[in-house]
Structure formats: structure tokens, C-alpha cells
Amino acid sequence: MLLKIENLHVRYGGIEALSGISIDVPEGETVLLVGANGAGKSSTINAVIGLVPAAGGRIVFDGADLGSVPCERRARLGIGYSPEGRRVFPTLSVTDNVLSGAFGLGRVNQKEALDWLFSVFPLLVDRAKQPAGQLSGGQQQIVAISRAMASFPRLLLLDEPFLGLAPVWIKQISDAILALRARGTTVLMTEQMARPALKLATRGYVMRGGEVRRSGTVEEIRDLALADEYL
Template identity: 45%
Template sequence: MMLKAEDLNVYYGPIHAVKGVSFEVREGEIVTLIGANGAGKSTTLKTLSGLMRSRGGKIEFMDKSIASTAPHKIVELGLAQVPEGRRIFTRMTVEENLDMGAFIKKNANVEADKERVFEQFPRLKERRKQIAGTLSGGEQQMLAMGRALMSDPKLLMLDEPSMGLAPILVEQVFDIISELHKAGTTILLVEQNAEMALSIADRAYVMETGRITLSGTGKELAASEEVQKAYLGG
């Protein structure tokens, strides 16, 4: 088992945002967590990365408990996140952003990794010396993904990678996710765009008001009446 979360309960002050959530991701899968805005999806990812803490419950990554591991140590273990809203370093250049993605590699030569990312995202290579804040929304999403890949993650978590992007760019982003998956990266994808997410997912969980209400394979959920009604406009 690559990642196993059991009975997560996360609070913002008095607000109980994630209520007893359990799920798992196996090696080589694409798993998606879909649900409406405010369902607790992003909070769940933040908890997995250690930016928020669960009261009780368990989080195991590669059979090692990470529930109280410092966020920077979690990245070192191979669990990377592309956060909601991209959160690239807008005052740094594209290349410096990628350098930060490789921060855990200490003084290793990261040029080869950069070239690999540039191959995946040729636009970034053209703009390597440009200040990241001046990139378009789509390019910023590419940079956020490229940056996370610089750490060679075993499991890549993506939080709403399609948010705010034109439909053609959304397709591009999902194509890239599929490619990364084919290249061997396990993926946990949080999305509001349920249709796209279910189309590439091996398995999926539906979150509603802090709870997981449905789970199954991507196909099963895409065909389920409840999901059709609530998320696919069917």
C-alpha cells in the first residue's frame, strides 16, 4: 500500500472540516477525490502533506506513519503536492522555481532533472529566465507541476489542477497527468471537474461536507446515478 489514511478528523478552530475520512492509494494507481467546493478535499491533501494535522486517526505512507512528521520531511519521503491555486514563487524565475522543487536533493546536479521537466513542458524552457508571476495561468500550472516533479515523487498529489483554466488547457493538463502516470508516478488527484477526473482515474472517492460518501472504480462512479445527478449534470 502506498498511502493509507484512516479516520482523519481535521478542524479549523471550531469547524469540523474533515470527518472520519479513510481511503487508500495503491502503487501505480490514479486515485481521484471529487466533490463540491468546501467538501474538505483540499484540507485532506493539506493534512497528508503535514500542513494541517488530524486529531487522531492514522496516515501511513509506504508503511511508515507520517501523521506527525514535519512537512519538509514528508516531501523527502517522496510525497509531493501541487497545491491549490498553484502557489508558485511569483517573484522568482521559472528556473529558480524548479530549483526550489529540487530543494531536497541538496547539492546534487539537478540539470538533468530540469531537462526532463523541460521536455515535458517545452513552454517552461522558453521562459526559463522569466519571472514566474508574469506567466499565464496555464503556464503557471505547468510550472507548479514541473516544480513538484523535480523532487522525483513516488506519489504526486494534485489539488484542482484544472481550476481557472480554459477547456483546451484543462485537456492538456489531464493529458500530462496521464503521461506522468504511464511513466510510473502514482497520482492522487483532487478535482471539482468530476467528468475529467473520473475519465482517467483507476479509483475514485466522492467527498461531501467532510465525509466520503461513495467510492469505486472511475467507471463505476462515472456510471452511478448519484454521481451523474450531483456532479456530471446528467
């Protein structure tokens, strides 16, 4: 198991955002957290990367408890993060955005990452020098995913990669995620729009009100989800 979340609690002030969820992410798989706004999907992702503290429970990555590891060290352990709402660095060029995900890895590794990402996402080549803040939402999403991938993480966290995007971009980003999967990257992603996301996932968890309601293989979730109120 690459990532194991056990009985995780997250609180904002007095409000409990996650009340004891457990999620398993096996190596090489793509795990989807599906649920409405406020279900606790982003809180889960943010707790894994360390942007919000866990109020209880454990997050175990590759056998090591992340409990006391600060946010900036988790990335170095091999966790890539593409935040909700993309949050690219607006004044940095597209290339600089991507390379900021590969800080301190040396010119050779950086060049390798850049060459690979440029080959997967031709868009990055066209816009290389443009400030990322000027790109469209879909373009920014590609930049955010590339930035998260620049260090070739073992686990990629994708928080709502389709949010607010047109179908043409959803298709492109789906293809991109499949390309990353082909490389052997393990993915933990969240999505409100279950249909396109389920095409990518191997396993799924349905979340609601800070709890996991259902879990299973992607086929089981699809059957549930299509019949269910969660969509």
C-alpha cells in the same frame, strides 16, 4: 498500498472539515477525490502534506505513520505537492521554481529532473527565465506540477489542477498528468470538474461535507457521477 488514510479528522477552530475519512491509494494508480467546494478535498491533501494537522486518525505513507513528521520532511520522504490555486513563487524564475522542488538533491539529479521536465513541457523552456508570477494561470499550473515533480516523488498530490483554466489548458495538463503516470508516479488528485478528471483516474472517491460518500473504480464513479447530483 502506497498511501493509506484511516479515519482522518481535521478541524479548523471549532469547525470540523473532515470527519473520519478513509482513503486508499495503491502504488501506480491515479486516485481522484471529487466533490463540491467545501467537501473536504483540499483538507485531505493538506493533511497528507502536513500543512494542517490531523485531529484524529492516521496517515500511513509507504508503511510509515506520518503523524509526527513535520511538513518539510514529508516532501523528502517522496511526496510531491501542487497546491490549490497553484501558488508558484511569483518572483522566482520558472527554472528556479522547478528547481526549488529539488533542493539539496545535487547538480546531477537537478539537471536530470530539469531535462526531463523540459522535454515533457516545452513551455518551460520558452519561459525559463521569466518570473513565474507573470505567467498565465495554465502556465503557472504547469510550473506548479513541474515543481512538485522535480524530486521525482513516488506520490504526487494535485489539488484542483484544472481550477479556473480554459479547456485548451485542461487538455494540456491532462496530457502532462498522463505523462507522469506513464513514468510510474502514483497520483492523488482532487477536482470539482469530474468529467476531464475522470479520464485520468483509475479509482475515485466522492466527497461531501467532510465525508466520503462513495468510492470505487473509475467506471463505477463515472456511472454514479454522471447520474448524480455531485456534478
